[in-house]
Amino acid sequence: MRTFSLAAGGILAVMMLSSTATAAELRVLAGGAMTAVWAGLKPKFEQTSGHKLDIFFGTTPNLIKEATSGKPFDVGVVPVEVMRDAGARSHFAAGPTLDIARVGLGVAVRAGAPKPNISTPDTLKAALLQAESVASIPESATGYSIARVFERLGITEQMKAKMKAQPTPAEVVAVVAKGEAELALFLMNVLTVPGLDVVGPFPADLQQDVVFTAALGAGTKEAAAAKALVDYLKTPDAISVIKSKGMTPG
Template identity: 85%
Template sequence: MRGLSVAVVGIVAGLMLSSAATAAELRVLAGGAMTAVWASIKPKFEQTSGHKLDIFFGTTPNLIKEATSGKPFDVGIVPVEVMSDAAARSHFAAGATVDIARVGLGVAVRAGAPKPEISTPDALKAALLKAASVASIPESATGYSIAKVFERLGITEAMKAKMRAQPTPAQVVAMVANGQAELALFLMNVLTAPGLDVVGPFPAELQQDVVYTAAPSAGTKEAAAAKALIDYLKTPEAISVIKSKGMMPG
């Protein structure tokens, strides 16, 4: 019996050492609008896989800068606009990327404030021109999409004086929740936040989905773990989290 116990202890110790040897710490580049998704997915993935995640959140320009900075990273789940930048794309593995989530644009006001009519392009245009101030992140994938809508509505110049540029999604929410800006224009999942009332999505004719796509780093030394993370993001468990946070999978 004593010999059997020693053997069992040896096997367990061996399995623990094997698990420790295969566990990786992945540095992840991620779009800031997916912060709530990662808050749920990170502990689930870490518990399931044994790998650890160190996540850098940023806007599109921040992510491009980080990807091209020379700092090592292992995988990105970023707006497709990051991959459209040739310099950034060269730091990711060649081949097709994997779309993980998408979400459309919307409008929100301070909780309890009157909601403008935005159900048609003309109504949205009138609401934007009437608003005294608008909070958003112009230098982001979302901001680029909103700029395209302004251009289609013919209000690019008129909106310049109204914009209250913010550095992060959380500050867009805070700006309107605190009454420092009248409208928030951003992604629907971010606008569903305490302190705001969602007015609604942009009209279908103007809607611009922001898509988040995944790829390993070209220089990662943890290719298997990076692939495991991307594969996990396509599992029913991860898809359920993505939907629960106001985004659509794929």
């Protein structure tokens, strides 16, 4: 029995060493609007896989800059606009990308503040023109989508003077929560937080989803672990986290 126990212990030790040897640290490029999603996904994936994640969050321009900087990365889960930049796309593995999550545009005000009517394109236009200031991130996938809405409404020039540009989604929330800007225009999942009251999504005729898509880094040396992460993002466990954070899977 003692011999069997020693043998079993030896096998277990080998298995543990093997698991440690195959564990990888993956550098991930991720859209900043998915910060809350990754806060839920990261510990779950690390616990089940043994791999560790080092996540770089950024806006579309930041992610393009990071992807083309020469710094190694293993996986990107980024707005599709990043993949439309030829320079950035060349640093990801060839072939189709895999859509992971999407979310639409919305409007929020400081908690307790009056909510404007934005139920139709005309009422949204009126609310935007009446607002003294709006907070968003013009240089981001979300900002590009909002700019297209302004263009369709014919208010591009008027909104330039009202825009209070912010560097991160958290800052968009903060300036409106503190009353430093009247409206927050951003992704619905980011706006659904304490300190803000969501007015609602953009009208259906104007709504544009921002889509986050995944691909391996072209130069990854941890292809098996990187693929395991991308595969994990399509599991029921990951889908449940994505839904719980106000995003639609796929």
